[in-house]
Amino acid sequence: MRTLLFIGLFLMLSPGQALAHAWLKLKIATTEYAPYTSTDMEHNGYINHIISRAFLETGVIVEFTSMSWEDAIEAASSGEYDAVSYGNFVRSREDEFWHSDPISAENLVFYVNKSSGPKRWSSLSELKEYKMGVTEQYLYSDELADYIKNTSTTKTYESDNANLEALIEGETDIFPIDELTGWYLLQQNFSSGEREEVSLLEPRISTVTTHLLVPKGKGDDRLVLALFNKGLEQLTLQGEMKRFKQLLRDGFYQHPGEQINYDRR
Structure with a gap:
């Protein structure tokens, strides 16, 4: 009381x-x-x-x-x-x-390598042929967590910046991240030429709380x-x-x- x-x-x-x-x-x-x-x-x-x-x-x-x-x-x-x-x-x-x-509530999206990544997607099963980068210990969403756990084409990096570097260099094809955070990190830490190597994939994965x-x-x-x-x-x-x-x-x-x-x- x-x-x-x-x-x-x-x-x-x-x-x-x-x-x-x-x-x-x-x-x-x-x-x-x-x-x-x-x-x-x-x-x-x-x-x-x-x-x-x-x-x-x-x-x-x-x-x-x-x-x-x-x-x-x-x-x-x-x-x-x-x-x-x-x-x-x-x-x-x-x-x-x-x-x-x-x-x-924020948008969870895929950033992709323009050359090697998919152009569109409608289900996660369509992405299994692509190398997906993920950040160590992150849980993105329930559906995506299950996909990552059961897919051998995922590769883990220690940070979001490391994932974006791998994406730009073509080590991976696709990377899930909060839309604004991805945009912000690209603007802050990468050159305009490097940013040209990646694009935002439609549609978004989900809106997460x-x-x-x-x-x-x-x-x-x-x-x-x-x-x-x-x-x-x-x-x-x-x-x-x-x-x-x-x-x-x-x-x-x-x-x-x-x-x-x-x-x-």
């Missing part, structure tokens, strides 16, 4: 007031997945900005620590961190993690989940979620020294 009274009090405070009177601090493991999550970006990226503000709505402050995806999942599972930012909804993860209410991942059975896991979901609801009612999305489109979160023109997408 005392905890519920605290929550009720902080829901009535503005974010600035809540920060000054925070009653709980959480540690969240995050990854470098620009422009959604990155320590080099404003507010640690778009998704992390939403996460920190949602918790602040309930008087909770958060501390992000950046690491690899594999380390983030392992550290949260062992109880070192209260949550992971962030993951797509994947059923196979539900045994170990709670998925929060959806933070956003993104979530805060809270390890089950660790600490106050249900309280952490409830606080975040309540704060997210408050941001939605206030119209803040639309504002965050507009900030993302305007390029607000990108590193000031590495400006990218989003209007040219």
